[in-house]
Amino acid sequence: MRDSESARKSQDDAEVIADRLHSAAIHLLRRLRREDATSGLSAPRLSALSVIVFGGPLTLGELANAEQVRPPTMTRLVSALEDAGLVTREADPEDKRLTRIRATSKGRALLSRGRARRVAALTEEVRALASDERADLARALAILDEVIARLR
Amino acid sequence: MRDSESARKSQDDAEVIADRLHSAAIHLLRRLRREDATSGLSAPRLSALSVIVFGGPLTLGELANAEQVRPPTMTRLVSALEDAGLVTREADPEDKRLTRIRATSKGRALLSRGRARRVAALTEEVRALASDERADLARALAILDEVIARLR
């Protein structure tokens, strides 16, 4: 294979892979939306709660940043979680502009209890894979995380 | 490692992988939403158009099924594409209940022209990967496609 051909092919590959990633993400989320309903929380709310639980208390801005969402969007997500009694808002005594968001015990409980169930269907399918396939997937996810992080 | 440990670990792995997949899909789509705006079409519309262009003329039901979406949702997606002059609806002469949806030349043009641009940022990052990383990703996508298909 000549160099120019090789270069073109690698370029096509990148495009095809990007396309397939895009499509896979769309279809995966459409499927999971349904399963998420079982735990009573939508995917974005669950994702935000997870960050709050595992990332300790955070300000709303930090949270919006972590979730790559604009502040008004995060305000609403947090309000929904607060209404459900899963997180609390408390004013920072140092800087009263800030709102610290903290998970309640109920929020932590829901997350650990729901962890198995909320992506149950997906977990089931992943579990059914051969171990080398699972390894491929895990390796790809590490790569993907970096790709996504670099997309800022 | 004892068998029970091994079994538990593989179970945990499946759960962790499922979680990470979920999270990666959410964040990837949030990032790509912005890029899609460049081509003037949202991700779901682009995805539907792609199926129409490459899958030949389809009925609305077939399309909804292919995209794993309910008929009313697909009706609206198709209406938007039709308003943009990218697809046409035509009644089936055999069975007048059916609507055949076909891509216009404008629709085909947009897709091939926009292909590079619409996931440009993602393509860029994928292209920047080492070739073995790209291979990992491609292999994982094949596995992922099957996992998603089995999620029905």
Next chain:
DNA sequence: GCATAATCGTTAGCACAGCTAACGATATTG
């Protein structure tokens, strides 16, 4: 053959997630 049942796509109406613009409250700075 004709009434009944099933199928297809649409409409209506709801919930939710994303965005920008604009605004008060608080901190920082000149």
Next chain:
DNA sequence: CAATATCGTTAGCTGTGCTAACGATTATGC
């Protein structure tokens, strides 16, 4: 101490998903 910057919220828009209900058409059963 006045002007400016930052933080979070509110208001209002667009878009995607759903279910329920409905007309139009086709298939079925008597």
